[in-house]
Amino acid sequence: MSMGVCTDGSPYGIPEGIVYSYPVSISTDGEWKIVEGLSIDDFSREKMDATASELLQEKESCQSFLE
Numbered sequence: 001m002s003m004g005v006c007t008d009g010s011p012y013g014i015p016e017g018i019v020y021s022y023p024v025s026i027s028t029d030g031e032w033k034i035v036e037g038l039s040i041d042d043f044s045r046e047k048m049d050a051t052a053s054e055l056l057q058e059k060e061s062c063q064s065f066l067e
Contacts, residue, residue: 001025003032011036012048018055 003024009016011034023035040048 005034012038012040014048014052015056018052018059020052020055 001024002021004019005022005024007014007016007018007020011022014020023038024032025035026032
């Protein structure tokens with residue numbers, strides 16, 4: 001399962017402060033945890049980085065309306 005999570009910059013090298021879709025596990029009591037340690041091939045890394053870059057650009061665009 002994957003879920004949009006506000007990033008803290010640590011899992012998979014995704015920049016801090018954006019909502020990014022991560023693989024997660026959810027326990028029977030509803031607690032979720034990012035699944036870490038999955039191997040990422042070059043193609044996937046390229047797509048992940050491109051998505052993160054787009055999300056950072058969108059975040060910057062939105063912030064200009066809040067100032």
